[in-house]
Amino acid sequence: MTLLIDRDQGISSPALVPGEVDLARDHGGAELTIGLINNMPDPALKATERQFMKLLQAAAGPRRIRFHCFSLPSVKRSPEAKWHVESEYSDLADLKRHKFDGLIVTGAEPVAPELDQEPYWRDLTELIDWAKVNTRSTIWSCLAAHAAVLHLDRIGRRRLPAKCHGIFDCEPVTDDALTRAAPAPLKVSHSRLNEVAESDLTQAGYQVLTRSAEAGIDIFVRQYASRFVFFQGHPEYDALSLQREYLRDIGRYLARERETYPHLPVSYFDAETEEKLARFEKRVRHQRHPALTNDLPALTLRADIAAGSAAAALFRNWLQYLAADTKAPLLAR
Structure with a gap:
C-alpha cells in the first residue's frame, strides 16, 4: 500500500487506512519516496506505523512523502497481525521494482539466542546488501542497527548488566548536518538489553555522532553508496x-x-x-x-521529556539530504 503524506493530512489512527488517495494528480513541489520495513512485534506494529508517519509529517514541511510499508515475511506474526500486513502492506518483492530515496528499518522481537540465528536473518541480510546501493540513505533502528553491523563487519553486540530503558540526554560528539540545529541535549528514548561497543565501531570505520553519558552511543553512521544511519535508541517513540x-x-x-x-x-x-x-x-x-x-497507580510523566522534538530535527535534516541533488556533496562533508 502507498500513502501520500503531507502537512495537512490528519494522522490519528494507529492503523494505516488505505483511503482514496489520488496518486495520479499533480501534487507539485518536491516529493520523496520512503519505505518503512516494519518488523516490530505485533503489539507495537500499528503504533510504529503511526509514529513514523507522524514523525515524517512533522519533518517534511511542504514536501510530500510517498510512504510504503513493508515487513519481512519471515518475521513470525499472530493471525491478526499477519492479516494486517498482508492486506495493508506492500509486498517486499515490490521494493526492488521501485526507486526509493530512503528506507527505515525497525528491529524485531528476538526469538533466537543469536541474531544470525533468527528466522528472518537471511531476508534481513539481503535487504542490507540491497539498501547499500539502491537508496540514498537508510536508517537502521535499535535491533536492526545491531543486526546490520553484525552482517556488515561482524561486530557483535554485548549484553548489558541491566536494561537500558528511559529517556537519555544525548550530546553531539562531532559536527554533522544530521544533528545540525537539533535541540541540545537531544532527549532520546532507549529500550534495549544490548549495545555495540564504540571501540569496535570506530575501528571498523563507523563515525559516532551522538553519545549519552548514561546510555552510551546513540547515533552512528557509515558511508556506502548509500549513507547508513544507525540509531541504538528509538527516536520515533511517542511520549507514552x-x-x-x-x-x-x-x-x-x-x-x-x-x-x-x-x-x-x-x-x-x-x-x-x-x-x-x-x-x-x-x-x-x-x-x-x-x-x-x-x-496500578495513576502515572504522570516528567514535564521535561520533550518527546519527539529531537527526532523531528534529525528527520528534517535526513529528508533534506534525501532531497538534495545526487551530485551535491554528501551530508557528512
Whole structure:
C-alpha cells in the first residue's frame, strides 16, 4: 500500500487506512519516496506505523512523502497481525521494482539466542546488501542497527548488566548536518538489553555522532553508496511508548512470564509517580497475582521529556539530504 503524506493530512489512527488517495494528480513541489520495513512485534506494529508517519509529517514541511510499508515475511506474526500486513502492506518483492530515496528499518522481537540465528536473518541480510546501493540513505533502528553491523563487519553486540530503558540526554560528539540545529541535549528514548561497543565501531570505520553519558552511543553512521544511519535508541517513540512497555513488563511479571520485576524507566516519570510505583513494586513482590494490574497507580510523566522534538530535527535534516541533488556533496562533508 502507498500513502501520500503531507502537512495537512490528519494522522490519528494507529492503523494505516488505505483511503482514496489520488496518486495520479499533480501534487507539485518536491516529493520523496520512503519505505518503512516494519518488523516490530505485533503489539507495537500499528503504533510504529503511526509514529513514523507522524514523525515524517512533522519533518517534511511542504514536501510530500510517498510512504510504503513493508515487513519481512519471515518475521513470525499472530493471525491478526499477519492479516494486517498482508492486506495493508506492500509486498517486499515490490521494493526492488521501485526507486526509493530512503528506507527505515525497525528491529524485531528476538526469538533466537543469536541474531544470525533468527528466522528472518537471511531476508534481513539481503535487504542490507540491497539498501547499500539502491537508496540514498537508510536508517537502521535499535535491533536492526545491531543486526546490520553484525552482517556488515561482524561486530557483535554485548549484553548489558541491566536494561537500558528511559529517556537519555544525548550530546553531539562531532559536527554533522544530521544533528545540525537539533535541540541540545537531544532527549532520546532507549529500550534495549544490548549495545555495540564504540571501540569496535570506530575501528571498523563507523563515525559516532551522538553519545549519552548514561546510555552510551546513540547515533552512528557509515558511508556506502548509500549513507547508513544507525540509531541504538528509538527516536520515533511517542511520549507514552516507554510507559506502555513498562506496564507490559509489569503484567508479564505478575503473570509469571518473566522472573524479574522491571526497573523504572530513567528520567521518565515524575518524582511522585516514582514513589507510588516503588510502593506498588514492594507490594506485588509479596503478593504476585495478575489481578494486581488493576491496582496500578495513576502515572504522570516528567514535564521535561520533550518527546519527539529531537527526532523531528534529525528527520528534517535526513529528508533534506534525501532531497538534495545526487551530485551535491554528501551530508557528512
